[in-house]
Amino acid sequence: MMGTPGAAATRNGEAPERSPPCSPRYDLMGKVMLLGDSGVGKTCFLIQFKDGAFLSGTFIATVGIDFRNKVVTVDGTRVKLQIWDTAGQERFRSVTHAYYRDAQALLLLYDITNKSSFDNIRAWLTEIHEYAQRDVVIMLLGNKADVSSERMIRSEDGEMLAREYGVPFMETSAKTGMNVELAFLAIAKELKYRAGRQANEPSFQIRDYVESQKKRPSCCSFL
Ligand SMILES: Nc1nc2c(ncn2[C@@H]2O[C@H](COP(=O)(O)OP(=O)(O)OP(=O)(O)O)[C@@H](O)[C@H]2O)c(=O)[nH]1
Numbered sequence: 644m645m646g647t648p649g650a651a652a653t654r655n656g657e658a659p660e661r662s663p664p665c666s667p668r669y670d671l672m673g674k675v676m677l678l679g680d681s682g683v684g685k686t687c688f689l690i691q692f693k694d695g696a697f698l699s700g701t702f703i704a705t706v707g708i709d710f711r712n713k714v715v716t717v718d719g720t721r722v723k724l725q726i727w728d729t730a731g732q733e734r735f736r737s738v739t740h741a742y743y744r745d746a747q748a749l750l751l752l753y754d755i756t757n758k759s760s761f762d763n764i765r766a767w768l769t770e771i772h773e774y775a776q777r778d779v780v781i782m783l784l785g786n787k788a789d790v791s792s793e794r795m796i797r798s799e800d801g802e803m804l805a806r807e808y809g810v811p812f813m814e815t816s817a818k819t820g821m822n823v824e825l826a827f828l829a830i831a832k833e834l835k836y837r838a839g840r841q842a843n844e845p846s847f848q849i850r851d852y853v854e855s856q857k858k859r860p861s862c863c864s865f866l
């Protein structure tokens with residue numbers, strides 16, 4: 644499905660997004676984009692979050708760009724996440740660039756079993772800095788953490804890279820669901836915090852939140 648870039652994260656009612664009458668109510672909405680090389684698992688990550696299912700079998704690369712909506716409730720606030728699933732293949736880059744500008748959050752994935760997908764993260768970050776909003780929330784995710792036997796990238800390497808860029812990091816599995824919901828909940832919490840901080844509300848640090856909540860794969864500390 645193709646869509647168009649649109650409105651920024653807003654309180655419901657202030658800058659309304661046209662939504663069908665049957666869509667669930669929400670207090671706040673934000674656009675999230677999934678980025679990363681082809682095959683790292685972006686589409687599976689989204690399907691796992693949206694439907695709780697894993698697409699195994701033949702890999703079908705995404706063509707162009709697509710989105711799904713899901714409303715999550717964080718601390719009593721309903722946050723509608725409009726999640727854009729991009730094509731990782733180089734030939735679709737010019738299509739996806741146009742969508743960066745409207746995103747409030749970017750989930751940048753690599754595949755822990757694929758070294759080049761990790762090596763390309765720096766190039767992705769350069770691209771993000773070129774096309775995205777300056778204050779966009781970025782999270783680095785090392786996906787396919789369930790495949791410990793083929794691991795090429797140590798968890799510590801992901802952590803180090805994330806620290807260098809000042810972004811939260813965790814390993815995930817679109818297959819088992821490990822840390823998938825947490826990634827989106829952390830984004831939703833950050834968007835809620837940014838949209839309107841109440842007096843006396845403690846400040847929210849997304850990196851601390853992710854560090855305190857994330858699960859670690861049980862098998863791979865020997866690498
Ligand atoms: N074991 C395992 N396999 C995964 C995981 N996530 C994705 N895969 C597999 O990896 C392949 C690629 O997954 P996709 O989600 O289609 O990859 P993508 O990033 O959307 O790729 P493009 O659409 O080309 O950008 C598929 O065969 C999936 O079944 C995971 O967490 N664990």
Ligand SMILES: [Mg+2]
Nearest residue numbers: 685686704705
């Ligand atoms: Mg895809």
